[in-house]
Amino acid sequence: MKQFKHINKVILVIMILGLSWLLPQIWHLITDKATRYPFTYFSSVNHTFCTLEYEKEEFIRKDAHGNTYTEEQWDSILPMFSFRQLATDGLLPDTLNGIALSVKDIRKTNYYFRYKPNELFSPSIPLYPLFESMSGRVDLEMPGDVFRVTKDGVEFINPKTNKINFTKSLKYSKSLLDKGFGGPAKWVAGSPTTRKSYDEGYFILDQNSRLFHFKRVNDKPFVKEIKIPENIDPIFMKTTEYGDKRFYGFVISSDSKLYVISCNKYKFINIPIRFDYKNDNIMLMANLFYWNMGITTDSGKVCYAINTNDFSLVDTLKYHKEPNKMAEASKYFLPFSLKFKSYKSNYIKPRFSAVPLKYMLVNLFFVILLVLLKPIRKQKPTPLAIIITLITGIYGLTTTLLLKL
Template sequence: MKIIKILLSITTIFLLAWVLPWLWDIATDKPNHYPFTYYSSVAETFGIRETINEQTTLKDAKGNTYTQAQFDNILPMVYFRQLTREGNLPDSLHGVEMNQKIIAMNNFYLRYRPADKNKPVIPLYTLFESMPKRVDLEMPGDRFRLTRKLEFVQPETNTIDKEKSNQFDAALREKGFMGPPKIVAGNPTTRKAYDEGYFIVDGQNKLFHLKMVNGRPYVGSVDLPEDINPVWITVTEYPARQFYAFLITDEGRLFTIFTGGYEVKEIPVPPFNPESDNLLIMGNLFYWNVEVTSETGQTLFAVDASDYQLKESVTFSAPDENEKLYSILFPFSLHFTSVNDEYVKPRIEFTGFAYLISAVLLLLGYILTRRYQKKSIPFWTAALILLTGTFGLLASIIIGNTEEN
């Protein structure tokens, strides 16, 4: 009976560690609305739009405030449609002609979340014809898989196209590909203007570019710096066709692979944690706004689009309301899902040793109550309260003392 109660108490503790932090998050959740921040190619500093208690402030990083019309004018890469409608879009900026088409073609957005890297992937890939006879891309009738060998599979008959498979596999191996691959990155959708195929990292950490041109394989070899280990690649296929892809390493370094020679250039922002941090790039003709968001806050970097040098940065701290009280009440929490991947599995997150404050107080209260009731103090119940704090005390109330029948 004693062992059964101990096991029931432990089970209850884990259930409470799942339910109580979840209820706490619901009761105290306040979304982190960071200010909209974008580097101004006119004011040469960050423009910041911040809303607090339904009051919106328009300012820049130097402390200057603006009206809405003034704010539109210092951020023409963002509000170009409004400026065009009002007739206020400049004809040129920094010696470059300005109009809606030019701005829209060179504006781009890239978003990275840890779940993008960690989510499960079905290893069957669609390879489009990169030079189709018609304007729109068309879905091919086959898919390819890539392990130690590249093979094209016909889904309807579940058969391998040996001739096409051998042709593309030979082209890859001729460039030095050694399977199985670590990364196969591409965009298997027809909702894009053109196709650049796939970027593939092989078992030797070498990077290759594979696409199909007029039904035949094209394979390019990309020279990566020796000290980098890619963990995520996204093929961009933006209208301006300036670069092929973005690459993130295990150290959180960010690289761009340019068209016209496969030049690999590092974006000069500090490394971030690709396992937990979010990345957003908002680029335009003149500057790239690189935004890194972590649990502690958000930092924005302005990178010059002409020489890729860091111009300026600004940081906003995340609010830490209720965090201290949470760590005092709960020694750990149990979760089955995570924003950082798409797997369902048990995950225990420890909050540290601050919970000992509440655990010791709860244990003292429990001991005094038992003494007042002139009852003995069960060792295992006391141990569970000391080790798990709030969870242990609630488990003893629900299940009862471990040494009582």
């Protein structure tokens, strides 16, 4: 029976941890409110930010100078966003800012990009299909095999038979090794889908932080090393295969800087925004003239207007998040919390967070409450119960009462 001697203590700890998971969840479920920011787009006509909000059951369209617009006027000042409506109405301008416009050109240069921290902190299966990038066909076809990166190069595996194609693996590995590749890879970036207009293969960062462009061209391996500028430590890349073929993709560095790798000699171009790759979301709406970048942080949102051609910063607009008073109030009676999920990561693991010590003074209140409950409980609280309640607050109080300590 010795093993059961301490069972009460084990149950005590489990209950406190369980309550530290359950009570904050219930509280946030009841009190959390979604933060909505106005839709914001930089006008290519009047070169200012324009916003769309829904207030008092109607849409309010206005620009940064406070001018309001009807729906039709709104379409006219945002031709890059409302081009389909304008084209249907016959109101799409022939030229804008000295550039001839056509629906085809606008479509080619309008694209979207999103980044959330959970993309970086997410488990993945390191098997990738290597498409033929120069098939001569309009649609891409699945290759029938997948590759993985090893310390000796790459291995091509037939997923149906689970067999390695040694000849193909050697051929492609030789191309990588001849260029100085040192496996295994730190990361592999690519778009493993046929739902794109063309394929640019994969970008592989090897063990020595050397970056390689790897693709299949005319059924042969193509490998080229990309020189990374000295001050850039790339930790994440997301490839893009946009219609204008200007970039290979976006790169995030360890110091939270965002770059694009240009199709012109693999140049790294810095995008002038400030963000924290571990916590912030990025939303890009690009057009022929401006990149509309929205960075959503824990404290608000910052909108950037960036010149599409030279990536210079044109304008910024900030929104501050209204503090959630109920969330602030929870700090007084929920001294710490245990979570297993996070919207910033797809890994399920215990995450423990505690409020600053000054908020824990409220635990004294719970100790007093425990003492005052003596007549009802008909027992004096033990020193252990008092200490537990002093440290863990409401969790300790609840556990003490339930376990009748």
